[in-house]
Amino acid sequence: MAPCASAEAPAGPRLRVEVTGARRVAGNVTVTVYGPRxxxxxxxxxxxxxxxxxLRAASAEACFALSAAGDYAIAVYHxxxxxxxxxxxxxxMPAEGYGFSNDAPTTVGLPxxxxxxxxxxxxxxRMAIRLRY
Structure with a gap:
């Protein structure tokens, strides 16, 4: 799976991920995509x-060029x-912000x-994910 603007990007669907809620503008936002297993x-x-x-603002956006439609999952951290x-x-306990696709709750442990x-x-x-600290 390549970034959308990459020369190697397949012609399949695009997954755009917007991450919001960074508590400070520093470092990076890491967006990780998992398959259906x-x-x-x-x-x-x-x-x-x-x-x-x-991270250049309190939010960031990533775009992934997928090879095929299907089921996926996302985890992010600041x-x-x-x-x-x-x-x-x-x-x-997490010392940095994190989030998951569907803004899945994490009240006790991982979703x-x-x-x-x-x-x-x-x-x-498009998938919007709000960071939690």
């Missing part, structure tokens, strides 16, 4: 594509210190795959 969601190196967008890692505090899965039709799709 529940066991691959949030698993190490099991993602389809990842983009790191330098990498405020730009270390390419999702930082946690001493007790394991279920069923809550983050969405379908991208042949004409493409």
């Amino acid at each position: 529940p066991e691959a969601f949030l698993a190490r190196r099991a993602y389809l594509s990842r983009q790191r967008i330098p 990498d405020e210190n730009d270390d390419h890692d999702f930082n946690r505090n001493l007790i394991g 279920d795959f069923a809550d983050v899965r969405f379908t991208v039709p042949a004409e493409g799709r």
Whole structure:
């Protein structure tokens, strides 16, 4: 999966992701796209594509060129210190902002795959995700 403007971008549908709610303009927003397999969601190196967008405002947008319509899931985080890692505090709680497709709730632990899965039709799709801190 390539960025939309890439020369290698397939002619398939486009997935545009808008991330809002950054608490400060620093670092980057990392947007990660996963495929339809529940066991691959949030698993190490099991993602389809990842983009790191330098944060120049309280929001950022990524665009992914998909090879086919289908089911996908998204996880994002605000990498405020730009270390390419999702930082946690001493007790394991997130130290940086994060969010998921469908704005899936995370009241206790990570959301279920069923809550983050969405379908991208042949004409493409937009997804808005609000960062939580």
